[in-house]
Amino acid sequence: MDFTISPALDDLRARIAAFVAANVMPLEADPASYDAHENIRADLLSSLRAKAKAEGLWCLQLKPENGGLGVGRMGMAVCYGEMNRSIFGPVVFNSAAPDDGNMMVLEACGTPEQKARWLAPIAEGKVRSAFAMTEPHPGGGSDPGMIATRAEKQADGSYRIYGRKWFITGAQEAAHFIVVARTSDDERTGLTAFLFHRGQPGWRIVRRIPIMGPEEHGGHCELEFEGLHIPAEDVLLGEGKGLRMTQIRLGPARLTHCMRWLGLAERCVAIARDYAAVRTGFGVKLADRESVQLMLGKAAMGIEIGRLLTMKAAFELDQGRLARKEVSMAKIQAANTLHQAADMAIQINGARGYSKDTVLEWIYRYARQARLVDGADEVHQMVLSRFLDKEGDGFWRWPVAAS
Missing domain, CATH: 2.40.110.10 (Butyryl-CoA Dehydrogenase, subunit A, domain 2)
Structure with missing residues (x-):
């Protein structure tokens, strides 16, 4: 795999990051931005969606003929993390579950008539x-x-x-x-x-x-x-093709969870680093303490491992393969990384992290479900064990280019 990305994709990533920083993150600190279930208020979401559409940041996951940007799974991996640097981010761009996975499977499996009736209204943000x-x-x-x-x-x-x-x-x-x-x-x-x-x-x-x-x-x-x-x-x-449909849907949908979770994990590290840089105790900044540096370094490494596994799985999906093994590895890593990053950031922030003065407690409660949804950790570990039994040493084989 070549991990370099095109200038056009990097520009899209940067525009998403700038949109989130300018328009979405500031809303998190205002209690009035939330609905009764702790998500973004509907009227605020509607106005942000209109703005994201106007700026050409809408529905990355679909092909242009279906109302999307056609960036592919690898392009999504690059961009989805930027969206989820805010707890409100993905839904603003029509890239949140479950619509995300439903649109992708309707695009892959739907007849032209089904796409017109069932996919188009979701892609347009009408339903x-x-x-x-x-x-x-x-x-x-x-x-x-x-x-x-x-x-x-x-x-x-x-x-x-x-x-x-x-x-x-x-x-x-x-x-x-x-x-x-x-x-x-x-x-x-x-x-x-x-x-x-x-x-x-x-x-x-x-x-x-x-x-x-x-x-x-x-x-x-x-x-x-x-x-x-x-x-x-x-x-x-x-x-009789329902099992096939679930395989087509669940692989990419699980991977988009990973993409989003890694963005949230990066946000946790950013909050922890910002606080560690200014908070002093016993005459020493937290950022200068070796114990804090170890915590931050471990979190950064976990995120990077998750990014690499997620990108490998995205590459496999872009090649037209189901990538079951690769998605399972990415899902386990990303789910646990998010949970660990949120816990680490709360620990560094102390009582501030446990309070609602930051979004860390929101992320921490949200993160616990990551190890359950779309297959518990143990289910994916069993999947990997079965691949190991089937493939033996070939489990770790490198792809070989055609001669």
């Missing part, structure tokens, strides 16, 4: 979306093979869906949904993905689940399906 896969016990979580929600095919080729989902991010404010349900008991072809609109009858939000950390817009909800009717044209990718 929000949700992805409904995870279920309460004994249904599917990290293992989609356990999915119990079922879709019963009707005589006219349509479907009716019955079952329950939970921890569905963004559901309370979403208009467009993707739901994964079981259409047969076949291990490989038993799942199917469906598209539906919030106004369709036959389903309901049971509750918005309270969580420890600040919430994405629309929260994390429990849904019940009581015969939701899905026309045949709203099947995504085809009947």
Whole structure:
């Protein structure tokens, strides 16, 4: 891999960084900027989105024909960290979960008609979306093979869906949904993905689940399906291809989490360094203490390891590969790096870091979910162990160029 980036991509990165510093970060210090769930207030978000669009900083992840900038996965890795130097950043650029992953999978799997109906409104920022896969016990979580929600095919080729989902991010404010349900008991072809609109009858939000950390817009909800009717044209990718769809969606979506988390980790280090440079105790600045230098150096190294793993996975995705092994490694590293960076920054800032005078406590509560969402650390470690069993010493092989 060549880690150099083009001048055009570096210019885009710099413009995003400048936009965040000038327009987004200043809002974090004002309690009035927050909604009831500790995210950016809707009217502020709307005005910032309009400004980001006007400055050509909108929807990096999609191809130009679908309303995006077409920077590819490696370009996203460069830019997403700059967005998430602010806790409010990614949603401003239409690059936040779950819309981010939903747009990418609709672009990859949708028919032209589905893209026009379901993708375009999300890409334009007119609606929000949700992805409904995870279920309460004994249904599917990290293992989609356990999915119990079922879709019963009707005589006219349509479907009716019955079952329950939970921890569905963004559901309370979403208009467009993707739901994964079981259409047969076949291990490989038993799942199917469906598209539906919030106004369709036959389903309901049971509750918005309270969580420890600040919430994405629309929260994390429990849904019940009581015969939701899905026309045949709203099947995504085809009947029995739901598992394939989840593989296409989850790899890039997990990696975009890594990109954003590393930006937040960099923000934690920046806050810690700024405070260490001015805070004096017992006649010595914190920045001059070896113990503090060790903490900062370790955090910086962890972030750089995360960046390298994330960029390698992005490269693999840009080559058209699923990059399961590479995404799992990046996901483990980035999730733990964010948690450790937030903890380190709070420790250096002392009581100030634990208070709401900085965004560190917000990031710390948010960071704990990183080791759970889109597959817990242990799930990804098992994935890596299986690759190791399969590949042996080839696990560490270097790619060889064609002669």
